[in-house]
Every structure is written in C-alpha cells, then in structure tokens.
Amino acid sequence: MLRRLGRIKKIGQLKQEKQSPQNNQQPSKTPDDNLSSDLNINITNLRSIYDNCSDVVFRSFLIEGKEKAVLLYIDGLSNVEELNDNVLTPLMKVSGKETSKQPTEQDANQQSSFTSKIEKKISVANIKEVQTYTDVINQISSGNPVILIDQENHGFSVALAKWEKRAIEEPAAESVIRGPREGFIESIGVNIALLRRKIRSPKLKMEEMELGSLTKTSVALAYIVGVADQTLIDEAKSRLNRIDIDGVLESEYIEEFIEDNPYSPFPQILNSERVDVISSYLLEGHVAILVDGTPFVLVAPTTFYSLMQASEDYYQRPLLSTAIRWLRYLFIVMSLLLPSLYVAVLTYHHEMVPTTLLINMAAAREPIPFPALIEALLMEIMFEALREAGLRLPKQIGAAVSIVGALVIGQAAVEAGIVSAPMVMVVAVTGIASFSIPRYNAGMALRMLRFPMLILAGSLGLLGIILGVIAIVTHLCTLRSFGVPYLYPMAPMKARDMKDVMMRLPRWANTSRPHLTGDYNKQREAPGQKPDPTKGGE
Structure with missing residues (x-):
C-alpha cells in the first residue's frame, strides 16, 4: 500500500512539473505588447515569434560605434542595396566630434534628440516609428526593414520594400482596338499610382485597411469627394469592416462578403483590370476597391447594363x-x-x-x-x-x-x-x-x-x-x-439616365452623371459644347 501511494505521489508531481512553466524561462511576449527598452529582450521575443523562419534576418550593429542596435528584415522583400547604402553605412559611421562627448544627465530629458539624430542620418524618404511587436511584424512583412535600438522602447521602419512584380501591360481579357493599353498589376501601390495618374485631383481619396488575420492583405477604398455620395462611401466602409477572415488572396474573396444577394447567378460587383474603366466609374460616382495581390479591381454599385458595356464603346x-x-x-x-x-x-x-x-x-x-x-x-x-x-x-x-x-x-x-x-x-x-x-x-x-x-x-x-x-x-x-x-435606369425608369444605356450619345451631349444614391454632383461638363463651325473662334 505504501509503494502504491508513493507511485501516485510521483505521478502527481510529474503532472505538476509538465503543467507549470520552468522557473528559468520567462513567458514570451505577445504581439500586442509594447516593445521593451532592453534590446536583448526584444530580440529574444522576436526570434521566438519568427522561430524556424530562415528568411528573417537579424543584423546586429553599433550606431556610431556606441549604441547597440539590430536591423530586422525579410530576405526577398526588402531592397538590400539601398539598405546598405542609406541605412547601415551612415549609422555605423563613427563621427570624430561626437565620440569625444560624454553622456550627461540632460540626455535623459531629451529622448527626441537621439531620435532626430537617427532620422537625419538615414537618407530614406519615409520613416515610421513602431511601438509594439505587432507594428514590427506588420512592417517587416510589408518589406520595410525595422531598426531597434538599445535603451529605446520604440523602433523605426524605413520604406525600402522591394519585390518582383509584373510589368504593366494590356489585360488579355479586356483588349481593345483603340484605347489605353495599360492595366493593373498585382501590386496595390502601383495600381494606386496608375489611378492617380489618370485622376490627378486631390479629391480622389484612398482609404487603406488590412483584411485577413494571417495574410494582412492591404485593401484600398477609392472614391472622389463631391462626386460619390457619402452614404455610399459609409456603406462600403461598413461592409469592408465587417469582414473577419484569415486570408484574402484575391478580390473575389471580398466580393462574396459585400454583395447584396450571394445566391444570385448574376454578379452584383463589377471587376476590371483596366485603369481607364475604373477611372470612368469613379468619375460617375462609384467606389472602387483595390486589393493587393490581384489586378482585378472591384466597382460598386453595379447595374446589369454596366456589365454589357465595353470600354471601347x-x-x-x-x-x-x-x-x-x-x-x-x-x-x-x-x-x-x-x-x-x-x-x-x-x-x-x-x-x-x-x-x-x-x-x-x-x-x-x-x-x-x-x-x-x-x-x-x-x-x-x-x-x-x-x-x-x-x-x-x-x-x-x-x-x-x-x-x-x-x-x-x-x-x-x-x-x-x-x-x-x-x-x-x-x-x-x-x-x-x-x-x-x-x-x-x-x-x-x-x-x-x-x-x-x-x-x-x-x-x-x-x-x-x-x-x-x-x-x-x-x-x-x-x-x-x-x-x-440592378436594372436601373430601366426599372425604375429614369429617362434622364437612359442616354447611356441603349445608345451612346456624343460626348458633348452627355452633360450629367447618373444618379446612383442620395445626393450627387449632377454637372459633368459644361452645356452647349456641340461643334458648330459657324460660330468660329470666340
């Protein structure tokens, strides 16, 4: 009986040892925690987060030969050449004037002086401050290297993302005989720049967000202030914010979450690869949804007649x-x-x-x-x-x-x-x-x-x-x-908006925009521009 009680006691002790953490190990930080002022703790926590990730690089170095720092980036997503020339080289360079200076007590009250000095040394246009482990993960996953410095509870991300992308070319599924030949690609940054090139007004707004708990896919909602109805913009934001999914790999993922009738065989969201098509719909008061990783841009709202129109019309x-x-x-x-x-x-x-x-x-x-x-x-x-x-x-x-x-x-x-x-x-x-x-x-x-x-x-x-x-x-x-x-403007009948449905009127006769939802900017162009050679130059 005593032997049996001893065995039971040993088994209970073993279970307690398995369930309780070891005394020497500290619980690892979660991604939502703030960065520590101890660089070693930050490196340890980030290495545990990126365990078995051979493409994540931890480059330790000294700033001006004194301050310990580490550079984090993912191989293949960052521009290593620019990183060496514009970040590591100027930071590691030792200045003779500053090496003779001794730290004083006033340095503790001037936390921003060291930060400004780092920003002055790095010759990169866009530098952001990161405060949490989540910020660090998001930045290096986007291709932006992060610099963490000892005795600083924040770091810096530098915009040096670079990865292979497809060249801008004509979409194979939407080719035209006459018209622009450029189409969207899989990079959302390039796609936004293509839209900015077409519509150069600051009224074109781009509100970016992230969807997908694992993919962290960048999504941009594009619209023109004063042309798109604010009710439509708010509805698009609401539907996008309701999406809770682990990954977004293509714009169709989002389309299924935001359409009105998911069981209809007819598409209720238009998609296109052409820059001119998306620009024309933005000018009519629609909203566009750009998704990183796909050339197909979504347009809402959409009518049946929009699906039957070609850009070459x-x-x-x-x-x-x-x-x-x-x-x-x-x-x-x-x-x-x-x-x-x-x-x-x-x-x-x-x-x-x-x-x-x-x-x-x-x-x-x-x-x-x-x-x-x-x-x-x-x-x-x-x-x-x-x-x-x-x-x-x-x-x-x-x-x-x-x-x-x-x-x-x-x-x-x-x-x-x-x-x-x-x-x-x-x-x-x-x-x-x-x-x-x-x-x-x-x-x-x-x-x-x-x-x-x-x-x-x-x-x-x-x-x-x-x-x-x-x-x-x-x-x-x-x-x-x-x-x-869906059958607007045929049902309900809107005779004013029928001029671009069954026929295509001349450009000078199409003076008003279609009325989609709520208030809208009616005037598209000045009236009375019909060509008339008898008027001559005025």
Missing part, C-alpha cells in the same frame, strides 16, 4: 458604338434563348416553321435516336467542356484543342447519327453569341441559365420559355447592388 464613333451595343443585346438574347426556341419549336410548335425548312429539318433528324431536348443537352455540355478545356490548357495548345475538338467531334457526331446538323449549327451560333458579352462573369451566368431554359422548353414548349423569362426578369428586378436597383 466610348472610344469609337457614337453611331457605331450604338449599333454595336444593339447587336450585343441581340446576342445576349440569342445566347440565352436560341437553343430553347429550337427545342420548343421542334417538339411542340411545328406550325411555326416554314414547310420546306420543316421537311429538311425532319430529314436531318430522321436517323437521330434521341429527342431534341436530350440532343441539345448533349451538345451544350460538350461545347462547355471544350470551352473549359481551351481555357485551362496552355495557350500554345488550348485554342487548337478547342477548335479542332469542335470540328472533329461535331462532324463525327453528325456522321454517326448522334446529333443532327441543324443542332450543331444552333449550338455553334449560341456559343459565338455568348462570346460577345464583355464581362466573363456575366456570360457565365447566362451560360448556367441556358440549361434550365432548355428543360423548360423541352417540357412546356414556348410556355416554359415565357415562364423562364418571367422568372429571370423578376429576379433581376429584385436584385440590388449597394442599394441601387
């Missing part, structure tokens, strides 16, 4: 742009309804087809073992598979596979009697029509809705198509983007 002649816009709306209807109309007519409404054409279509469909609905679904699924294969494969072979696959599979399917030639033509025309939609995410919504429309057409004929169209239009009427109706 405003760089061509007004009449030509209007004609192309009407063709685009026609192609949108075709991409959604053409296969459904074909299936409904062949299945239920033969009297709508001319006799000669009906005989030819019946002869083409005679060897086909499937009904028109199954035939259309097979072809649509195969076409979507070829389109996705062409997008995911390398560029060198993606286009060849999609084109050759469509030709070979279509011809082989017709000769094998699986599908008819008219069905191949209908699906091909539908695919071409869907390519005319300027925004890829809007085209994806119509492609997805094409399948339920086919099922309705195969089940109820034209009545099913009418019911499907009514359901889609009703859904569009209920959608909102940051409080703005």
Whole structure:
C-alpha cells in the first residue's frame, strides 16, 4: 500500500512539473505588447515569434560605434542595396566630434534628440516609428526593414520594400482596338499610382485597411469627394469592416462578403483590370476597391447594363458604338434563348416553321435516336467542356484543342447519327453569341441559365420559355447592388439616365452623371459644347 501511494505521489508531481512553466524561462511576449527598452529582450521575443523562419534576418550593429542596435528584415522583400547604402553605412559611421562627448544627465530629458539624430542620418524618404511587436511584424512583412535600438522602447521602419512584380501591360481579357493599353498589376501601390495618374485631383481619396488575420492583405477604398455620395462611401466602409477572415488572396474573396444577394447567378460587383474603366466609374460616382495581390479591381454599385458595356464603346464613333451595343443585346438574347426556341419549336410548335425548312429539318433528324431536348443537352455540355478545356490548357495548345475538338467531334457526331446538323449549327451560333458579352462573369451566368431554359422548353414548349423569362426578369428586378436597383435606369425608369444605356450619345451631349444614391454632383461638363463651325473662334 505504501509503494502504491508513493507511485501516485510521483505521478502527481510529474503532472505538476509538465503543467507549470520552468522557473528559468520567462513567458514570451505577445504581439500586442509594447516593445521593451532592453534590446536583448526584444530580440529574444522576436526570434521566438519568427522561430524556424530562415528568411528573417537579424543584423546586429553599433550606431556610431556606441549604441547597440539590430536591423530586422525579410530576405526577398526588402531592397538590400539601398539598405546598405542609406541605412547601415551612415549609422555605423563613427563621427570624430561626437565620440569625444560624454553622456550627461540632460540626455535623459531629451529622448527626441537621439531620435532626430537617427532620422537625419538615414537618407530614406519615409520613416515610421513602431511601438509594439505587432507594428514590427506588420512592417517587416510589408518589406520595410525595422531598426531597434538599445535603451529605446520604440523602433523605426524605413520604406525600402522591394519585390518582383509584373510589368504593366494590356489585360488579355479586356483588349481593345483603340484605347489605353495599360492595366493593373498585382501590386496595390502601383495600381494606386496608375489611378492617380489618370485622376490627378486631390479629391480622389484612398482609404487603406488590412483584411485577413494571417495574410494582412492591404485593401484600398477609392472614391472622389463631391462626386460619390457619402452614404455610399459609409456603406462600403461598413461592409469592408465587417469582414473577419484569415486570408484574402484575391478580390473575389471580398466580393462574396459585400454583395447584396450571394445566391444570385448574376454578379452584383463589377471587376476590371483596366485603369481607364475604373477611372470612368469613379468619375460617375462609384467606389472602387483595390486589393493587393490581384489586378482585378472591384466597382460598386453595379447595374446589369454596366456589365454589357465595353470600354471601347466610348472610344469609337457614337453611331457605331450604338449599333454595336444593339447587336450585343441581340446576342445576349440569342445566347440565352436560341437553343430553347429550337427545342420548343421542334417538339411542340411545328406550325411555326416554314414547310420546306420543316421537311429538311425532319430529314436531318430522321436517323437521330434521341429527342431534341436530350440532343441539345448533349451538345451544350460538350461545347462547355471544350470551352473549359481551351481555357485551362496552355495557350500554345488550348485554342487548337478547342477548335479542332469542335470540328472533329461535331462532324463525327453528325456522321454517326448522334446529333443532327441543324443542332450543331444552333449550338455553334449560341456559343459565338455568348462570346460577345464583355464581362466573363456575366456570360457565365447566362451560360448556367441556358440549361434550365432548355428543360423548360423541352417540357412546356414556348410556355416554359415565357415562364423562364418571367422568372429571370423578376429576379433581376429584385436584385440590388449597394442599394441601387440592378436594372436601373430601366426599372425604375429614369429617362434622364437612359442616354447611356441603349445608345451612346456624343460626348458633348452627355452633360450629367447618373444618379446612383442620395445626393450627387449632377454637372459633368459644361452645356452647349456641340461643334458648330459657324460660330468660329470666340
């Protein structure tokens, strides 16, 4: 019994030793704590935070041969050459006049003198003071080296961030024949500079914030004071501040948190890589959201007609742009309804087809073992598979596979009697029509809705198509983007703002901005600027 009690006592002592910290070890600082005036404690805590991080550099040195200091930076994120020339070299240089001076008691009352002396020696434009471990982590994670000095409970971060970034070039998905060729890249600093280059007024504001507890992604909210409604700006800030996520890797992460109806197939936030597109929406009173690490900038609010407009519409002649816009709306209807109309007519409404054409279509469909609905679904699924294969494969072979696959599979399917030639033509025309939609995410919504429309057409004929169209239009009427109706200015009808929806008026006739939310700056340009050669120079 005594042996058993002794064993129990030893086990309890071992548990207490495991649960209690060792007497020699001090609890490590948390990132929210302030920096210590003891440099060794700061280094120990930061090394524990960056344990097993081989790319974090701790460079110890002496300031003017007297004061102990350490330089922290992450290899690959900071400009090492500038760091050596403009920070380490001037700080480590020993001045003969100052070495003979002895520290006095007045130095304790002049904490700022040493700080100002450091700032004078460092020939870097932007220097910030850091007070906590969180500040140090954020700065070096952004590429800005941090200097910590002994007997100082604060440090300095120097703006010497440098990492590899892509060159500014034309976006591949939004190419134009006439217009600017520059697009955003993955660096938010460069993207903000590109917007500043377009809109040079100080009324263009950039409010930066960080999202993502682990990624610490920089996000900027851009708007023009006096043009964008303050209610819209406050709503955008509120929705962004509500986001609580561990990481933001692309602007779509934010889009899903701030849209009004997350279950709608239609996008309620516009995204673009083009600088001129984002600038034009800012000038109309919208807000833009820039995210570090992606070239796609978000614009809110967004309407259905904004998704159907291309940037090149405003760089061509007004009449030509209007004609192309009407063709685009026609192609949108075709991409959604053409296969459904074909299936409904062949299945239920033969009297709508001319006799000669009906005989030819019946002869083409005679060897086909499937009904028109199954035939259309097979072809649509195969076409979507070829389109996705062409997008995911390398560029060198993606286009060849999609084109050759469509030709070979279509011809082989017709000769094998699986599908008819008219069905191949209908699906091909539908695919071409869907390519005319300027925004890829809007085209994806119509492609997805094409399948339920086919099922309705195969089940109820034209009545099913009418019911499907009514359901889609009703859904569009209920959608909102940051409080703005999705079909604005068609529903609700605003005749004053209709001049840039179905047509593109000349520049001199478009004198007012669209009215989005609340108060707005109506005047866009001075009226009465229509060209008139009879007036002459005045």
